[in-house]
């Protein structure tokens with residue numbers, strides 16, 4: 001069965017997503033933006049199932065220890081080096097395809113939506129995947145110094161959706177930082 005692959009990211013105008021293993025705006029917190037991330041990634045559409053979050057090793061370790069694993073979600077960490085899942089993670093996969101295979105086999109009875117939550121190379125894998133992909137982008141309108149970036153994004157391959165259930169419209173602001181939520185869906189060519 002073809003499943004939609006979702007990606008969720010908050011980025012600066014230069015596509016920056018991180019700095020020194022943290023979010024670009026650290027130590028400023030965007031609490032409502034974080035609540036949005038939690039609501040979107042944790043809300044399963046089928047009772048009795050949980051959504052899956054797939055992330056790279058560095059993103060896993062960028063989450064404060066007390067918040068790992070991300071609750072009410074099946075946490076899959078990708079690493080080529082680790083041999084066992086890092087403490088608290090539910091599953092380890094050696095590559096993106098293996099993670100998707102795990103979801104379609106061992107986890108098929110429990111897994112609902114699939115969310116790719118970073119970092120850079122995971123987003124790239126998502127964009128190069130087959131089938132429908134939805135990108136939930138928080139456009140942070142202020143530039144912060146960044147050392148990690150969202151990959152090149154070809155606008156011809158995506159439609160900006162006029163709205164999406166659960167996604168607030170219009171300009172948001174927290175701690176003097178403005179941002180807006182956008183949802184892009186891949187176009188089948």
Ligand SMILES: NC(=O)c1ccc[n+]([C@@H]2O[C@H](COP(=O)([O-])OP(=O)(O)OC[C@H]3O[C@@H](n4cnc5c(N)ncnc54)[C@H](OP(=O)(O)O)[C@@H]3O)[C@@H](O)[C@H]2O)c1
Nearest residue numbers: 009010018021022056057058059079080081095118119120
């Ligand atoms: N703004 C946002 O929305 C957002 C979201 C996520 C992360 N971030 C930020 O981004 C930074 C972390 O992202 P990152 O891009 O540097 O690292 P990352 O993708 O989280 O982690 C990189 C590591 O993941 C493993 N990995 C990645 N792709 C793999 C693949 N295809 N197969 C197997 N293993 C794979 C490798 O681990 P091994 O080295 O163990 O093999 C690789 O070194 C942090 O600053 C974080 O705060 C921001």
